[in-house]
Amino acid sequence: MNTMQDLMCAIRESERIAVFSGAGVSTLCGIPDFRGANGLYRDPNMARMFEIDLFDRDPSFFYRYANGLVYNTETIHPGPVHLAVKRLQDVGKCAGVITQNIDCLHERAGSDPVFAVHGSAVLHHCRTCGDVKTFDEIVALRAKAEDGVPHCVKCGGVYKPDITFFGEALPEAAFYGAMRLAQEVELMLVLGSSLTVSPANSIPPLTVRAGGRMVIVNAQPTAYDGMADATFPDLKEFADAVMEAFPTL
Numbered sequence: 001m002n003t004m005q006d007l008m009c010a011i012r013e014s015e016r017i018a019v020f021s022g023a024g025v026s027t028l029c030g031i032p033d034f035r036g037a038n039g040l041y042r043d044p045n046m047a048r049m050f051e052i053d054l055f056d057r058d059p060s061f062f063y064r065y066a067n068g069l070v071y072n073t074e075t076i077h078p079g080p081v082h083l084a085v086k087r088l089q090d091v092g093k094c095a096g097v098i099t100q101n102i103d104c105l106h107e108r109a110g111s112d113p114v115f116a117v118h119g120s121a122v123l124h125h126c127r128t129c130g131d132v133k134t135f136d137e138i139v140a141l142r143a144k145a146e147d148g149v150p151h152c153v154k155c156g157g158v159y160k161p162d163i164t165f166f167g168e169a170l171p172e173a174a175f176y177g178a179m180r181l182a183q184e185v186e187l188m189l190v191l192g193s194s195l196t197v198s199p200a201n202s203i204p205p206l207t208v209r210a211g212g213r214m215v216i217v218n219a220q221p222t223a224y225d226g227m228a229d230a231t232f233p234d235l236k237e238f239a240d241a242v243m244e245a246f247p248t249l
């Protein structure tokens with residue numbers, strides 16, 4: 001497999017594929033990443049936004065910083081890769097998406113199932129009584145709140161997104177679902193992930209160990225390139241190729 005067209009052929013010949021996505025697919029929509037050269041974690045404040053103790057002391061800190069990453073639906077939209085992945089589902093190829101991203105953009109693009117292995121903002125739980133609200137409900141509640149913090153409609157507590165904060169356990173159901181999917185598919189497409197964050201980076205290789213193939217599309221080399229059938233650097237080229245190779249019916 002040498003060219004993007006070869007990759008499109010490999011997708012066409014596969015009955016079931018899965019996508020494993022990372023920050024690179026969202027940086028294409030203008031969302032900054034966390035660990036890259038200009039990543040958010042270079043700002044010490046940003047590095048603290050996922051501290052659970054800080055969230056419980058001052059939730060406005062998280063919600064202030066998370067606005068431009070997750071909640072601002074005016075400026076944050078699914079990008080070309082999210083739409084290409086949804087297209088692969090529409091044409092019956094993509095059996096599921098595994099993502100390290102917390103921004104809900106695969107879900108907002110219509111992909112289903114999405115296994116968000118670092119949690120996501122699709123659902124929020126009240127820290128006090130456990131009441132559940134959807135992303136859209138939280139966006140509406142935040143718009144009405146002066147400090148941008150969504151308060152529980154039942155008890156006045158604070159809603160926290162089901163994003164895995166530092167020190168919290170990874171979402172088991174998403175993780176096991178992702179592992180099962182990886183073992184079932186013929187082709188695993190790694191999109192926009194450098195596969196550096198453990199244990200999520202152990203998921204795509206499961207496809208190879210189960211006899212399937214892995215292709216990596218990422219701007220930088222990854223530690224798993226040697227395990228891949230092919231690697232490509234350009235996500236936008238990938239997204240364009242998918243839209244052209246798999247037109248809607």
Ligand SMILES: [Zn+2]
Binds near residue numbers: 130155
């Ligand atoms: Zn509550």
